[in-house]
Amino acid sequence: MTTATTPAAPTHPRTTALNASRTTATAARVLAQLRHDPRTIAMLIVLPSLLLLLLRYVFDGNERTFDGIGASLLGIFPLITMFLVTSIATLRERTSGTLERLLAMPLGKGDLIAGYALAFGILAIIQSALATGLAVWLLGLDVTGSPWLLLLVALLDALLGTALGLFVSAFASSEFQAVQFMPAVIFPQLLLCGLFTPRPEMHPILEGISNVLPMSYAVDGMNEVLTHTEITTNFVRDTLIVATCALLVLTLGAATLRRRTT
Numbered sequence: 001m002t003t004a005t006t007p008a009a010p011t012h013p014r015t016t017a018l019n020a021s022r023t024t025a026t027a028a029r030v031l032a033q034l035r036h037d038p039r040t041i042a043m044l045i046v047l048p049s050l051l052l053l054l055l056r057y058v059f060d061g062n063e064r065t066f067d068g069i070g071a072s073l074l075g076i077f078p079l080i081t082m083f084l085v086t087s088i089a090t091l092r093e094r095t096s097g098t099l100e101r102l103l104a105m106p107l108g109k110g111d112l113i114a115g116y117a118l119a120f121g122i123l124a125i126i127q128s129a130l131a132t133g134l135a136v137w138l139l140g141l142d143v144t145g146s147p148w149l150l151l152l153v154a155l156l157d158a159l160l161g162t163a164l165g166l167f168v169s170a171f172a173s174s175e176f177q178a179v180q181f182m183p184a185v186i187f188p189q190l191l192l193c194g195l196f197t198p199r200p201e202m203h204p205i206l207e208g209i210s211n212v213l214p215m216s217y218a219v220d221g222m223n224e225v226l227t228h229t230e231i232t233t234n235f236v237r238d239t240l241i242v243a244t245c246a247l248l249v250l251t252l253g254a255a256t257l258r259r260r261t262t
Contacts, residue, residue: 019111026115031122034089044085044123048077048131056139067142071222072195074135075154078127079161079215080186086120086165087178094169113254117162124158145225149235153221156242160214163249170256189215194223214245 034040055073059065132151135141143150168185172178192202192210199210210216221238228235 022111023114023118026112027118027122030089030116030119034119034123040085040089041123044081044120045127045130047081048074048127049134051077052131052135052139056135063140063142066139067226069195070135070139070141071143071150071226072193072219074131074141074150075157075218075222076190076193076195076215078124078131078154078158079164079218080182080190081127082120082124082158082161083165083168083186084179084182086116086162087169087172087181088165088175090116090166090169091172091175091178095174109254113166113250116166117159117250120162121159124155124162128154128158143225144227144229145231149225149231150222153218153225153239153242156221156239156246157215157218160218160242160246160249163246163253167249167253167256170253189213192216193219195219214242217241217245 052070052073055070056066128151132147132154136143136147136150164185168181169178172181188209192199192206192213193215194210199207199216202210217238221235221242224232224235224238
């Protein structure tokens with residue numbers, strides 16, 4: 001008498017290299033989901049512009065103050081909103097079991113992270129363009145350099161926020177925990193980026209810490225556009241550092257991506 005054996009379920013080979021079709025398919029799925037969430041879309045695209053509008057009229061009696069910090073906040077606001085929304089959206093994928101099903105398919109972690117980055121990057125372009133246009137052409141932000149350079153830095157900041165959000169979502173088991181990462185990841189950078197006081201005037205230890213935080217270079221890049229008519233060496237350095245940090249964090253996000261939370 002023989003005993004029938006149940007054949008093992010087929011397994012998909014784990015892919016390692018990035019694949020353009022898998023990445024774009026992931027991005028399309030994320031965008032399709034976000035299309036049915038108008039509150040998230042509004043927060044991503046409209047909130048930074050509303051905050052800049054509010055800030056402009058907070059300093060209605062002193063336009064020089066708005067000119068001094070408006071460019072910096074043009075980079076900070078997109079970073080914060082993209083970080084918050086991306087971390088929560090990615091965590092929902094994991095807790096709902098969607099991530100588990102996706103990783104059971106022939107879809108590499110790199111494809112998944114790159115797809116999310118592409119989807120939120122498209123929204124970041126819209127967000128940054130809207131906020132930059134509002135600040136420069138409607139709110140009268142006085143910029144010495146090209147507004148297109150402001151847009152470039154704002155976009156890089158938004159992509160950095162996306163990368164940080166994807167990365168920290170791997171370490172949270174609930175949306176509440178994801179929000180808790182904001183004081184740990186964003187607030188120290190906000191305090192040390194040079195927005196409130198020039199970094200060289202800080203305590204040497206704090207200045208040293210600020211020198212390794214990417215938001216510091218985002219603010220420095222905005223200030224370079226604010227005060228120089230041409231592209232400076234410092235501007236190129238600052239934008240390259242922000243872009244490199246975003247790429248590095250995305251790579252770490254792919255390396256730390258887990259199939260389920262505990």
